[in-house]
Amino acid sequence: MKASSQQQAPTSGTPAEPSGTPVNPELLRWLADANGVGTTYQGWDGNPHDVAPATLIRVLAALGVQAHTDQLIESALAESELAPWRRMLPPAVVVQEGTPSQVPVHVRDGSAVRLSVITEDGRKLEAGRQDAWVEPREVDGVTIGRATFDVPANTGLGWHTLRAESEGTVAEATLVVVPSRLSTAAPLEERRGWGLATQLYSVRSERSWGVGDFADLAELAALAGARGADYVLVNPLHAADPVPPVEPSPYSPSTRRFFNPLYLRVEAIPELAYLKPKKQAVIRGLMKQARKLNKDTTRLDRNTAYAAKLAALELVYGVRRSPSRQRAFEDFCRAAGTGLDDFALWCAIREDIDADDPFWTDPAAALGSPLVEKLRNELADRIEFHRWLQWLCDEQLESAQAAAKRAGMRLGVVHDLAVGVDLQSSDAWTLKDVLASGVSVGAPPDMYNQLGQDWHQPPWHPTRLAEAGYRPFREMLATILRHSGGIRVDHILGFFRLWWVPAGNSAGDGAYVRFDHDALIGILALEAQRAGAVVIGEDLGTFEPWVRDYLAARGILGTSILWFESDGDAPLAPEKYRLQALSSVNTHDLPPTAGYLAGDHVTLRSGLGLLERPAEEERLEHNATLEKMMQLLRQRGLLPADDAGTEEERIEALHRLLAQTPSVLLGVALVDAVGERRVQNQPGTTSAQYPNWQVPLANSDGDSVLLDSLDENERFNALLAAVEESIRG
Template sequence: MNHPASTPSGPSTNRGLDLAKLHRLAATYGVGTSFTGWSGKPQEVAADTLVKVLDALGVSASTNDLLDSSLADAELSPWRRMLPPAVVIAEGKEALVPVHVPHGAAVKLWIVAEDSQEYPVQQRDPGMEPRDVDGVPTRRVLFALPRNLPLGWHTLHADSDGAVAQTALIVVPDRLATTGMLEQCRGWGLAAQLYSVRSQRSWGIGDFGDLADLAALSAERGADYVLVNPLHAAEPAPPLQPSPYSPSTRRFFNPLYLRIEAIEELAYLQPKERERVEKLAAKAQRLNHSADLLDRDRVYELKLEALELLHQAKRSPAREQAYQAFLRESGAGLEDFALWCALREDLAADDPVWHDPAAAPDTAFAQGKRRKLAKRIGFHSWLQWLCDEQLESAQRAAKLAGMRLGVVHDLAVGADLSSADAWMLRGVLAPGMSVGAPPDMYNQLGQDWSQPPWHPQRLAEAGYVPFRNMLRTVLRHAGGIRVDHILGLFRLWWVPEGNLPIDGAYVTYDHEALIGILALEAQRAGAVVIGEDLGTFEPWVRDYLADRGILGTSILWFENDGGAPLPPEKYRAQCLASVNTHDLPPTAGYLAGEHVALRDGLGLLQQSAAEELAAHEKSVQSVLDVARERGLLPEGTDATEEQQIEALHLLLAQTPAMLLGVSLVDTTGDRRVQNQPGTTGEQYPNWRLPLADPAGRPVLLEDLEGSARFNSLVAAVENALRANEAGSGPGAPASKG
């Protein structure tokens, strides 16, 4: 993920603070006071940074008097609530809920399940000795929740002598059940940047129709899934942010990917309007054969004009009913997003209105705009309905073609600071903070991704509904979800506004709640979960994810054992294993060391290009040597590039990994990296490269079916997995059929 430049933080204004108390307060709210630097040595977080992060959490700490007051408030805060902000428990497990009531008051608890069934809750103990809470003697009583509660979103109620309270009670799977199908039979699939995958029918950008065709094409060859880049919505009109990892919202989808010809109303346009759409299509389809950078803005301009015409066509009664049902199901979230789109068409991203509390979605200002912009709000809501229809069609095509999973969506870490999510969800986001990463060997000043983080306490107080709603939309027509930087559900690096990325701090989250909800929504959708768990993390995290049935991510070049390549047999089973990622060059480019020259030209190397290249070639050779030792490559140095790429994938087929990933760019011999971390759009054309062959010539979907290179690689992977299943290698015992 790329990060913009930041201005350095000013001198600390918090000298004289009692650091012991500041650190104790920070620990109480899950703010790390130190972190392990890229050198492996612990580094202290500056007091000024801790004060800013605590302030974003609603905790005052800028003076010693405020520290004392905040520490006292932190101790009393749970006692001031009858019930916790939210309760998340694993199915079938014992769970105790603390309840706080005035001393001597009776209290009754019961649960109303999402199916309206009621469950009584029994008191476990008579309660602790009372303590004074704002002048009221208060006791804590523990209640034991029933173990037979069904999975789902329930409500816990309490009544204490007429004083009532309620909170969200979410029962989640102890372990995600959908992983079971992969334990019985391993699988493989393609990973593709959908925008780059064009066909004769595309409008210059890969679309949902191309996704369906790519799924069908690869399913015929044994693939179980197609993993695509995040398809989250960007801006409502050009210019569009190229990075799919910097969306305007993570809940809704990008209409840029709509296949215009798949919209039913096209058949009912008047001849003049129909002719206009055909002319727009002809203009856009000429871009399919260009090797130039993808022009999202031009494509979306053409598509928007066509969509405006189609929106005017009268829908049939059945179509109208389906649209209205979608609106009801999507609820206020879609209404707010469509309002943001309508406003954003006229207001710049940096307009002060986005940060004005008087202009929030629930204000009189917004209500007035809803009436005034009703037509545009309807248009943007309609676009989301079309996206939903076409994603459903793509997933149906994938499953009909024989895929066990189908489409696997990618979930970005967050949305931009100037995004729809930042405006719509401000109540559950931390103000004045941006997500990033601490310094590492590649980015020694750290990274700032310009995305606001969830506010842990406010998200819990909202019953985790915003998190749930986002997951439900992404999983609605999916067989799986890849969670980018899943470690962010455990802790995130917060960078205060005005600070350099290095001047941040880790803030922890209730991972039991967040991972549990992720598992619940995935299980209900029948989807698997793949966590991108690369980078810096605590050793127990991977074990925890595996215990919850969530797959990790293993990249061939990063798997080492004491400085040597990790033997395939030592890979973890519960992971998606692949040769590369979208932040590395395709394997052809990586083998050639082209990224070293690129990074050298961009000034990103920490040592000389010659030293970097020598280290890289040594690392590559050590992996190729493993392939030779296992008979996957001929002895000597006469193996072709294609042979080397196939051998590396066959090496992964010898691992116990439940899923293997084949990058589509590796099947065409493309050599260029889609995203060069640490660069801006002016330095490198991130996320704008069309699918190409080794010479940079465009490759269309129609070219893949007869491509010897494509068919050879995917056949090699499919045959290797099935051979392992038959007993000639370390594979799963069962067969797909």
């Protein structure tokens, strides 16, 4: 239905249909800019592109700003100027430690006002008022003045509370003091590090239940640490659906705060030992069947594996915990708070109600509604079960990190943070108040996806997230960093701006929405500093130079991929790589190096109809690119001048070349160390076309590679030894 100036405006946050009468484009652009919505963007062709007015109107509506008539635009422009004056305090204030910072306080003009800071450790600090005068404003018939206060210099890092008082009125807001620069990567500048990167689900052992798990992660960390590695970087371990069938992509999770019980090792749960013999026999039967999946080298069967694990976990859950174990469980639940309670509630309901059921979008079934609170009581035991699963995940991740540290790793486990969650997910339901509705995140058209991309993920609502004191963002980061030595942030550009696609629009018909990157990066740095963790930003693709400079200045490492680093039409010389970066030969969206050298991706994309030109032209260009890289390897003495070398020799040479870079971290893909050729994810395809995120680890002959064989795997040992030798020099 189209809206007109006489019709009632849609509910805030619901995208409105553009009016049949064109709006003033200049006014619309002003309003978009005032709300952080980009009206133009630079396309992959290097040219500027205007965002369609109808798209701007829908994106603004998702922000709660109605703009489908000139009258509404003028009203919204006026409100955008008055909004700060309507609040006594800003919704949240994020400042850098050691940097003089001010807080505006709005009160009735001429009224006495004081501002204090209640620190997280309970201290009360009085803020000093600046002798600065700002012209008062009339707001709703009242003259409002602005007083400016300095944040006390001795506040210290952390999460604090601002408290303003004036004429009996009190207002509070979140104050976050963040590091000016994250210092956790500094030791790597003194002594560089390297590590393995892998998709954990694909890395199985003889004891796996068809899918790699947390115990396998501990084993892999121990193996790599013994060979000099400093970390193991894994795919996002975020939770998916609570029951099969589950989404295979780890980058489209149900929540980014909690973990996927699919990765639990049932035999590592202490209570298993106290299960009655008949039930233990049932679990042994489930385990035996699940382990048969380890022989399949074509496609992982998550659903069968997860169903078997859930059946076993249900039995173990029934065992009474010892007093100390029960206290540990209760302490975990208490620390995780309402976030865990709400996630477990969603899991319990989701067991019986499909994700696409109207229940999840029914206002009467919103979190906190009488209906949902009734379900919370009725499903108490199922909620406890899902809280228990998260406790087990926490314990086993703690064990994996401890194993990595015992093996000599300086960082240990490095987690991966996905861009967002699925539109039909736990976070989309439990965090609805801080997510934008009616839009999803994606990417504008580029040379690889000329129609653009829609990832079907709801973005943070910038204003509502700030009004929540950034608490959901903080809790997500704190949980991921709890047992890790680092975090890789996928598409860290999303902390600066994200491509929003209104519902019903094509993926290319969207707009960029700006975020408060100072706040988001600052909070990321604060939580990482407290956890002693390194932060790696995936900053590939189109980035304005200042963004990379900004991240480097804040102590955030970047990402460099050998095949993407160039100097004109030649490979970039290794000494020209960035110091503050994790550099690797490839990434999970490219074939393993053995497959890339053979041009397997050209054959695959041709067969799937993904090429924009004949396969022969694509292959000729690929071969020319490879030859330039081989020439560089020969010039550096890493390959014989008159010999292309074997596949293993070329892969080793590429990693030795990478070791000549100044980058503080180097990455070795586990697939490269065993000769795997198949890509984990082929962008632009569905699971019916290609088994994305379902490829088990195998060698160049297609034989399954289990963790148990890695200790004596000559290819694995040779590549890791070459990297260790090269980086230590």
